[in-house]
Amino acid sequence: MSRAFNFSAGPATLPEPVLRQVQQELLEWKGERASVMEVSHRGQAFIDCAAAAERDLRDLMAIPDDYHVLFLQGGATTLAALLPLNLAGPGQSADFVITGHWGEKALENARPSLHAHIAASSHDGGYTSVPARESWRLTPGAAFVHYTPNETIHGVEFHDIPDVGDVPLVADVSSNILSRPIDVRRFGVLYGGAQKNLGPAGLSLAIIRKDLLGRHGRDLPPIFDLANQANNDSMFNTPPTFAWYMLGLVLQWVRAEGGAAAMGERNGRKAALLYSAIDGSGGYYRNPVAPAARSRMNVPFFLPDPALDKPFLTEAVAAGLLGLKGHRALGGMRASIYNAMPEAGVQALVDFMADFSRRNG
Amino acid sequence: MSRAFNFSAGPATLPEPVLRQVQQELLEWKGERASVMEVSHRGQAFIDCAAAAERDLRDLMAIPDDYHVLFLQGGATTLAALLPLNLAGPGQSADFVITGHWGEKALENARPSLHAHIAASSHDGGYTSVPARESWRLTPGAAFVHYTPNETIHGVEFHDIPDVGDVPLVADVSSNILSRPIDVRRFGVLYGGAQKNLGPAGLSLAIIRKDLLGRHGRDLPPIFDLANQANNDSMFNTPPTFAWYMLGLVLQWVRAEGGAAAMGERNGRKAALLYSAIDGSGGYYRNPVAPAARSRMNVPFFLPDPALDKPFLTEAVAAGLLGLKGHRALGGMRASIYNAMPEAGVQALVDFMADFSRRNG
Numbered sequence: 165m166s167r168a169f170n171f172s173a174g175p176a177t178l179p180e181p182v183l184r185q186v187q188q189e190l191l192e193w194k195g196e197r198a199s200v201m202e203v204s205h206r207g208q209a210f211i212d213c214a215a216a217a218e219r220d221l222r223d224l225m226a227i228p229d230d231y232h233v234l235f236l237q238g239g240a241t242t243l244a245a246l247l248p249l250n251l252a253g254p255g256q257s258a259d260f261v262i263t264g265h266w267g268e269k270a271l272e273n274a275r276p277s278l279h280a281h282i283a284a285s286s287h288d289g290g291y292t293s294v295p296a297r298e299s300w301r302l303t304p305g306a307a308f309v310h311y312t313p314n315e316t317i318h319g320v321e322f323h324d325i326p327d328v329g330d331v332p333l334v335a336d337v338s339s340n341i342l343s344r345p346i347d348v349r350r351f352g353v354l355y356g357g358a359q360k361n362l363g364p365a366g367l368s369l370a371i372i373r374k375d376l377l378g379r380h381g382r383d384l385p386p387i388f389d390l391a392n393q394a395n396n397d398s399m400f401n402t403p404p405t406f407a408w409y410m411l412g413l414v415l416q417w418v419r420a421e422g423g424a425a426a427m428g429e430r431n432g433r434k435a436a437l438l439y440s441a442i443d444g445s446g447g448y449y450r451n452p453v454a455p456a457a458r459s460r461m462n463v464p465f466f467l468p469d470p471a472l473d474k475p476f477l478t479e480a481v482a483a484g485l486l487g488l489k490g491h492r493a494l495g496g497m498r499a500s501i502y503n504a505m506p507e508a509g510v511q512a513l514v515d516f517m518a519d520f521s522r523r524n525g
Numbered sequence: 526m527s528r529a530f531n532f533s534a535g536p537a538t539l540p541e542p543v544l545r546q547v548q549q550e551l552l553e554w555k556g557e558r559a560s561v562m563e564v565s566h567r568g569q570a571f572i573d574c575a576a577a578a579e580r581d582l583r584d585l586m587a588i589p590d591d592y593h594v595l596f597l598q599g600g601a602t603t604l605a606a607l608l609p610l611n612l613a614g615p616g617q618s619a620d621f622v623i624t625g626h627w628g629e630k631a632l633e634n635a636r637p638s639l640h641a642h643i644a645a646s647s648h649d650g651g652y653t654s655v656p657a658r659e660s661w662r663l664t665p666g667a668a669f670v671h672y673t674p675n676e677t678i679h680g681v682e683f684h685d686i687p688d689v690g691d692v693p694l695v696a697d698v699s700s701n702i703l704s705r706p707i708d709v710r711r712f713g714v715l716y717g718g719a720q721k722n723l724g725p726a727g728l729s730l731a732i733i734r735k736d737l738l739g740r741h742g743r744d745l746p747p748i749f750d751l752a753n754q755a756n757n758d759s760m761f762n763t764p765p766t767f768a769w770y771m772l773g774l775v776l777q778w779v780r781a782e783g784g785a786a787a788m789g790e791r792n793g794r795k796a797a798l799l800y801s802a803i804d805g806s807g808g809y810y811r812n813p814v815a816p817a818a819r820s821r822m823n824v825p826f827f828l829p830d831p832a833l834d835k836p837f838l839t840e841a842v843a844a845g846l847l848g849l850k851g852h853r854a855l856g857g858m859r860a861s862i863y864n865a866m867p868e869a870g871v872q873a874l875v876d877f878m879a880d881f882s883r884r885n886g
Contacts, residue, residue: 166553166558167552167553167558167559168558168559170558170559170563170564172563172564172565172568173565174565174763175562175563175564175565175566175763175766176563177559177563178560178562178563180552183551183552183560183562184552186551187548187551187552190544190547190548190551191528191541191544191545191548192527192528196847197527197528197529197531197845197847198528198529198531198538198847199539199544201536201539201544201725201726201771202531202533202536202537202538202539203531203533203536203848204533204534204535204536204848205536205726207533207848237598237599237600237603237727237765238598238599238603238748239598239762239763240762241748241761241762242598242599242748242762244746244748245746245747245748245749272746272747273746273747273748274746275746276744276745276746277746357763359763364562364765364766364767365562365566365763365764365765365766365767366598366727366728366764366765366766366767366768367727383637384637385605385606385633385634385635385636385637385638386606386633386634387599387602387603387605387606387634388606400602401600401601401602401603402535402536402600402718402720402726403726403727404598404725404726404727404765404768405536405725405726405727406725406726406727406767406768407727407765407767407768410562484558486557486558486559487564487565487568
């Protein structure tokens, strides 16, 4: 056996050089005579490792000094519940723009904590587009506007940052962080789980403009107050040290590969190759998303007959192409082509797709 | 270099055979042609792995069927905030018995969500004992009674389970879970972080009597409602898959070593050896905890002069004994001797202590 191309949506494929380094130093890390998993998060070796990861992320994303970078647990969903508690008082409103499953979930997790208002939604079109900015009905005085720049399940991505004036823009970037350069200054908060572009599951990130914390006026459990994590270098309680260390290694790999700009170019080529294969299949493969809103990270596609799904998946695995089954909410196929998916993997997929359609046309 | 004996309080030492297996299968797990970190938590391979871990924990702790076993993120502190929201309505009371730092933290994280009442505390004695059950002032109709069977920083442990009648007993067992057999039926909830006796940091456990969930009557964000995790096999959102997998391997190791009873016997011998060395040092080493409340997991001790702390720690590291620095709240030394610390490690420590005291008497 050998490693295959893994198109899973998250947990997702990781850079092989990172895995090899983890393997090599698993029992003895950096002269510590222990695994990185076994050393105290309060010891100098881990503090240095954690700080290097933050520094690399700040460099790679050009994160300004007036933003906190928090390393947390619980995934994007927990942050979808915590951010409303931290960014708004109990009587305040917040606007939500919904373009898929994760936007819906963010709304559900915010609703108990504030007046949550749907400013725009592409639900009626089956989440195959992004609502034009002119159509958004924003609430005057809203604490923030929340949206999901890339929807992993529906394969819908904003390719520009919407202008919402002075209201803090809050974005779940779980699935497209570091997939291209982004202007952090346009946001109040960028947050997400690590398990797609940054590392293993079990770590989440929040990049928060500093003035937004500590103003909620709520009586929160201290562990729910993100200001406590900000004031304690994300070590208000024991952090997920191994996941943090791995995220640091992935960031070093991104840097060695050329940074966010190089990732953006490569991801653009990968997505173009795959969408061309779909659109050029004479209707055999179908992606329902409006071309201007197609995701460069998650590409759902459908075969002419659902009865072909099973043979497609079985033969794909035999061809060394894993994790292509679509989300149960949509069916069909989905190829997630995050940073760590090499161009050779996408080429192998489109070759297989062409061959399969010839044999099953 | 080679691996040393690591007495860190958590993250803590892990069984070396477990680390070797992780290392060996890090890039290709079980014929999956991918790392365990890279496969979907919804795929059959990971579902089987997760279910095996739960089954092994249920076996090892004899957890009855009417208890949920939840695998979560956020550590014990997040659970200290979530459990009050899940176990009590907003107007209800809960009782807290405080025997150290973690009991204080649990109280702080509960206070915003209910009427938190200190039923007993050994604070005035500097947390060197456990308050006699007869002295507890329990609140009639309390939703639960919370205590910390082992206090990691103060080195104080309950050696019996207190009787609180029909009120659910909620215990933070982060630092002593599986360190000996325990009668789960005596508890409403057992919870804790994994990073001491069970695995790496980034995973927490909650063993909850089923009838206690879903009764809070609060409007909670869905991700805060533990019933949702219970109803989704702890996969209501993406779980920390790698930490869960590692916990499963640690449980297999515990089973191979003879289970909770064998762990209890070994831990008893390790603690007896270390306390004997302290008590038999003619007053050179000192542990302030009342003998009946001394922890078998975390042993704080003090040298005759704090000026000796630095040379003690430096020489200990040179002797292959790591992580002995006491918590900053107490100073001095602390040896954490969890399940994965072999008896040879404690023997090496007491030999070093005897040698050090001879040379610095």
